[in-house]
Amino acid sequence: MSDETTADDVSVIVVGGGPAGLSAALFTEKNGLKTTVFDTDETWMHKAHLFNYLGIGSVGGSEFMATARQQVDDFGVDRRQGEAVTAVSETKDGFAVETEEDRYEADFVVLATGATRDLAEDIGCDFSSEDTVDVGVEMETSVEGVYATGAMVRTEEWQAAIAVGDGAAAALNILSAVQGDHFHDFDVPDDASRIFAGHVAE
Ligand SMILES: Cc1cc2nc3c(=O)[nH]c(=O)nc-3n(C[C@H](O)[C@H](O)[C@H](O)COP(=O)(O)OP(=O)(O)OC[C@H]3O[C@@H](n4cnc5c(N)ncnc54)[C@H](O)[C@@H]3O)c2cc1C
Numbered sequence: 241m242s243d244e245t246t247a248d249d250v251s252v253i254v255v256g257g258g259p260a261g262l263s264a265a266l267f268t269e270k271n272g273l274k275t276t277v278f279d280t281d282e283t284w285m286h287k288a289h290l291f292n293y294l295g296i297g298s299v300g301g302s303e304f305m306a307t308a309r310q311q312v313d314d315f316g317v318d319r320r321q322g323e324a325v326t327a328v329s330e331t332k333d334g335f336a337v338e339t340e341e342d343r344y345e346a347d348f349v350v351l352a353t354g355a356t357r358d359l360a361e362d363i364g365c366d367f368s369s370e371d372t373v374d375v376g377v378e379m380e381t382s383v384e385g386v387y388a389t390g391a392m393v394r395t396e397e398w399q400a401a402i403a404v405g406d407g408a409a410a411a412l413n414i415l416s417a418v419q420g421d422h423f424h425d426f427d428v429p430d431d432a433s434r435i436f437a438g439h440v441a442e
Pocket of ligand 1: 255256257258259260261278279280281282283284285287288289290291292293323324325326352353354355356389390391392398399400401403
């Protein structure tokens, strides 16, 4: 990216639309980065019922996903449901993402493919001794600009709340990189009417 890059010019591709991927997409699109999500709908959430997601007493996993999908759609994420990513590679300026249908380019890639880690391996991400994708708290892999989130970065500690946190951490790190300073996505009560009136369906 050049020094004159603004958020409007920056694109993010998220591979996987479970809790980790949709969380990353929510934060990046909400804050002005053009975000596309590819998802094949094999999320484990369809098998789950949540009683341990703080702030939600009880919700079916598929119902949780329906709300999450509506939320990212309302903010304008380009969610390509049913389009599988077959390859991710580096280009001169960023990354190319291939599906059976087309080829796409992005400045950042967030991998959120659950316990399936082959795309991370193909693009050359380092793995831990336990065969998970190696990341720190910012969720960036050893390949600059590629993030890994959710079940793919943990051996067994698989929880929806952790996946959502991973996606948020990856997105904030991308937003900080674009802004050139630490990024906060802090809203206050007065923002509610602005956001709900102009941006998001109630
Ligand atoms: C039986 C069961 C019960 C559970 N109960 C709970 C619970 O009570 N509480 C809790 O917190 N957690 C629970 N979990 C765990 C929870 O479901 C996971 O932690 C969570 O779904 C992980 O989120 P993720 O986004 O990392 O991956 P996933 O939810 O698995 O999402 C990954 C997504 O990526 C897509 N994908 C993969 N490869 C590609 C590709 N190449 N191109 C496009 N898309 C791709 C998949 O189709 C999938 O939709 C349960 C899991 C199971 C199996």
